[in-house]
Amino acid sequence: MNTVAVIGAGTMGAGIAQVAAMQGWQVRLIDVNKNVLSSAITGLQKRFHRLVEKGKLSDQEGCEFFERIIAQDSISDLQDISLAIEAIVENLDIKRKVFVALETMAPTSAILASNTSSLSIAAIAEGAKRPERIVGMHFFNPAPLMPLVEIIAATTSDSHSVDAAYDIATSWKKTPVRAKDTPGFIVNRVARGYYLEALRLLGEGVASVAEIDQVMREHGNFRMGPFELMDLVGLDVNLAVSTSVYEQMDQHPRFTPHDIQKNLVKESHLGRKTGQGFYSYASETPIPALHADRKSFDISPLLRDALTVFSVKAGVTDAGSTEQYIFGRILGAVINEAGSAYSAGVASALDIDIAMQKGTNYPIGPLAWADSIGHRNVRGLLRSLDDHVNDARYIAADLFANAQ
Ligand SMILES: NC(=O)c1ccc[n+]([C@@H]2O[C@H](COP(=O)([O-])OP(=O)(O)OC[C@H]3O[C@@H](n4cnc5c(N)ncnc54)[C@H](O)[C@@H]3O)[C@@H](O)[C@H]2O)c1
Numbered sequence: 001m002n003t004v005a006v007i008g009a010g011t012m013g014a015g016i017a018q019v020a021a022m023q024g025w026q027v028r029l030i031d032v033n034k035n036v037l038s039s040a041i042t043g044l045q046k047r048f049h050r051l052v053e054k055g056k057l058s059d060q061e062g063c064e065f066f067e068r069i070i071a072q073d074s075i076s077d078l079q080d081i082s083l084a085i086e087a088i089v090e091n092l093d094i095k096r097k098v099f100v101a102l103e104t105m106a107p108t109s110a111i112l113a114s115n116t117s118s119l120s121i122a123a124i125a126e127g128a129k130r131p132e133r134i135v136g137m138h139f140f141n142p143a144p145l146m147p148l149v150e151i152i153a154a155t156t157s158d159s160h161s162v163d164a165a166y167d168i169a170t171s172w173k174k175t176p177v178r179a180k181d182t183p184g185f186i187v188n189r190v191a192r193g194y195y196l197e198a199l200r201l202l203g204e205g206v207a208s209v210a211e212i213d214q215v216m217r218e219h220g221n222f223r224m225g226p227f228e229l230m231d232l233v234g235l236d237v238n239l240a241v242s243t244s245v246y247e248q249m250d251q252h253p254r255f256t257p258h259d260i261q262k263n264l265v266k267e268s269h270l271g272r273k274t275g276q277g278f279y280s281y282a283s284e285t286p287i288p289a290l291h292a293d294r295k296s297f298d299i300s301p302l303l304r305d306a307l308t309v310f311s312v313k314a315g316v317t318d319a320g321s322t323e324q325y326i327f328g329r330i331l332g333a334v335i336n337e338a339g340s341a342y343s344a345g346v347a348s349a350l351d352i353d354i355a356m357q358k359g360t361n362y363p364i365g366p367l368a369w370a371d372s373i374g375h376r377n378v379r380g381l382l383r384s385l386d387d388h389v390n391d392a393r394y395i396a397a398d399l400f401a402n403a404q
Contacts, residue, residue, distance in 0.1 A: 001024065001025065001026050002024075002025050002026070002082050002083070003025065003026040003027070003028065003080045003081045003082065003083075004020045004025050004026070004027055004028070004081060004082070004083045004084065004085060005027075005028040005030060005075075005078050005081045005083075005084040005085070005102070005106070006020070006027060006028070006029050006030065006084075006085050006087060007030045007031075007075065007084060007085070007086045007087065007088055007098055007102070008030070008031060008086065008087035008088035008089075008115075009029050009030070009031035009033075009036050009037045009040035009041075009071070010031070010036060010040070010087065010088075011141060011142075012087040012115055012139060012141060012143060013029065013031070013040070013085075013087040013088075013115075014029070014040040014043055014044060015139065015141065015142050015143030015144050016085055016087060016115065016139055016143050017029045017040075017044065017069050018044055018047060018048075018065075018143070018144045019139075019143055019144055019172055019174070020172065021065045021066070021068040021069050022065050022144075023171065023172040023173065025068065026068050026070070026080075027068055027069045027070065028070050028072055028078065028081065029041070029069055029070065029071050029072070030071075030072050030073070030074065030075055031071075031073065032073060032074070034073055037071050037073060038071070040071070041069070041071050044066060044069060045066055047144075048062040048063075048065055048066045049062060075098065075101040075102060075105055076105060077105070078102070078105040078106045078107075078110075079105075079106075079107055081106050081107070081110050082107075082109065082110050082111070083110060083111045083112075083113065083165075083168060084102050084106055084110060084111075084112050084113065085113045085114075085115055085137055086098050086099065086102070086112070086113065086114045086115060086116075087115040087139075090116060090117065090118065090119065090240070092119055092123060092124065095114060095116065095119065095124050096124060096126065096127050096128075099112060099114075099124060099125065099127075099128050099134060100127060100128065103128055103129055103130060108130065108133075110133070111133055111135065111161050111164050111165055111168075112128075112133050112134045112135075113134070113135050113136060113137035113165055114134070114135075114136055114137070115136075115137060115138055115139055116136065116138070117138065117188055117241060117244075118183070118184065118188065118240070118241055118244035118245065118248075119244075120154070120181055120183075120248075121134060121135065121136045121152050121153075121154035121156075121157065121181045122154040122155055122156050122181055125154060125156050125157075131154070131156040131157070132156060132157060132158040132161060133157075133158070133161050134154065134156065134157060134161070135151065135152060135153060135154065135157045135161050135162050135165045136150065136151065136152025136153075136154070136179075136181065136185070137149055137150075137151060137152075137165050137169065138150035138151075138152060138185060139174075140187070140359050140360075141233075146358070146359065147173075147174055147175040147358045148174070148175055148176075148177065148187070148354075148355060148358035148359035149169040149174045149175070149176045149177075150176075150177055150178075150179050150185045150186055150187065150355060150359070151165050151166045151169060151176045151177065151178050151179070152179055152180070152181050152185055153178065153179075153180060153181065154181040155181065157181075162178070166178065175354060175358045177347060177351035177352075177354050177355045177358075178347060178348075178351055179346055179347045179351065179355075180345060180346050180347070182341075182344065182346050183244070183245045183248035183249055184241065184244075184245040184248075185346070186341060186346060186347050186351065186352055186355040186356070186359070187355050187356065187359040187360055188241050188245060189245060189337060189341055189346070190334060190337045190338045190341055190352065190355075190356055190366060191334070191356070191360055192241075192242060192245060192254070192255055192337060193254070193330065193332075193333030193334040193336070193337045194216075194222075194226050194229075194330060194333070194334050195226050195229070195230055195238060195242070196242065196254075196255065196256070196257075196258060196333070197329050197330045197332075197333040198212050198216075198225075198226035198227060198330055199226075199258035199260055199261055200258065200329075201326055201329060201330070202227075202260060202290070202292060203258060203259070203260055204295065204297065205292060205293045205294045205295030205297075206294075206295075206297055206322070206325065206326065207292060207294075207322065207326055208288060208290075208291070208292035209227045209278045209279070209288045209289075209290055209292070210288045211292075211326075212225060212226065212227065212326055212330075213225020213226065213227050213228050215319070215323050215326045215327055215330075216326075216327070216330060219311075219316045219318075219319050219323060219327050220314075220316070220327060220330075220331060220363070221315075221363040221364075222361075222362065222363060223361045223363070224361075226330065227277075227278035227279070228278075228279070228286075229360075230261070230271060230277065230278060231271035231272050231277040231278055231279055231281075231286075232271065232272055233271070234270050234271050234272075234273055235261055235264050235265050235269065235270045235271050235277050235278075236265050236270050238261070239257055239261050239262065239265050242255060242257045242261075243257050252392070252393075253391035253392055253393045254333070254337065254392075254393040260290070264277060264278070269289070276289050277289070278290055299321070299325060299388070300384070300387070300388065302384050302387075303384040303385065303387070303388050304321065306328075306377075306380045306381040306383075306384040306385075307321075307324040307325055307327075307328040307381065307384075308324060309377050309380065309381075310324075310328050310331075310332065310373060310377055310378070310380070310381040311324045311327055311328060313372065313373040313374060313377055314327075314331060314369060314372070314373050315372075328381055328385070329385065331366075331369070332378070332381050332382060332385055332394070333393070333394075334366050335366045335367075335369060335370045335373075335378055336378075336382055336394065336396065336397050336400065337366075337397075338352050338353075338356070338365075338366035338367050338370070339367070339370065339378075339396075339397030339398070339399035339400050340397035340398075340399075342367060342397070342399055343397050343398040343399045349367045350365075352365065352366070352367055353365020353366065353367050353368050370399075370400070375399065375400050375403030376403050376404075378396075378400045378403070379396050379400040379401060379403055382394050382395070382396040382400060383396065
């Protein structure tokens, strides 16, 4: 039986341990914090118990899976592992130390993977003796339910290690995609437009939190609006990713974090987990907790035409002009970022689309959406939006700028 060491028994580590155990692997679940470790084990026992109660596992399976997970509070005795997945705090120095320890304790044949959301795999591998074995395996939260795993190849990783990580993710019944070691990889880069453009529309007084969410749900068929999704993910987690991508992308205006979100984080309104974020969760039905400071805005005839063509081609036939404006700005930003990632060689068009559907539940892959809208129509909207805003965030990605 294969053995994996999962380092970090927090939200992600515990979820990854569950996935591996359910797919027939022995698991060493490691955390320096004994309290976290024991609550992770209790939590896993409860999860298996619940799956048995729901009839999804037999009694015997529930017990076997749980017994496969062994807790330990230090990185030691790992001679039997073929894979390690690091899921500790998002801190470069601490992660580097963990990889140095893993290299000492694990056999030289083992693949060493990081679940980092926003750090460079090559940077984590700096100081390692054999950086070629180090890759990214980026799971999504909750790991047992979300199918996507981004497999990250650093410039230092060898293809054997990357392929092995890909094959393991497949054998764990996940959907792996391949991505280059670039800021935010695929999902955390392409999704920025969904959140940040919604925040800008709110800040400009174009519409309220609830109205923007409704447009994206009802016209765009997104399962959740951008504010509902930020509240679910946690505003602090979402802001940390935006800030990290912004810094790594040389502070490009596409990624500028928004003051509204920064202020909510400062006030500890972090979303569902604290009972309030963009919505208040005090009663059964969430109530918007922020009021839109509405202001009038002008849309040039050229932009209006471009928005109509874009919306109709995107399948939105019954939206008013403000709804088209909200939809066009948010989806335009998402599609342009997908095009930019593709043009930069981060991943294939297919993997970008799969990642956005499986990692964040988009109804259609953004590049498939761009194909059905027509690249020239996408470019038309981006050019009109570029004239309309006072920064460089809507400059068309090469994929659309060069469309015939
Ligand atoms: N939470 C998410 O939604 C999410 C999604 C994808 C990826 N990630 C990434 O996964 C990683 C973990 O995130 P999380 O949300 O599970 O964090 P978490 O805070 O829930 O858990 C991190 C755990 O790491 C432990 N730890 C810290 N230093 C350690 C060390 N030296 N050795 C062993 N254990 C150590 C801590 O005690 C803590 O229990 C981060 O890199 C994060 O960016 C998080």
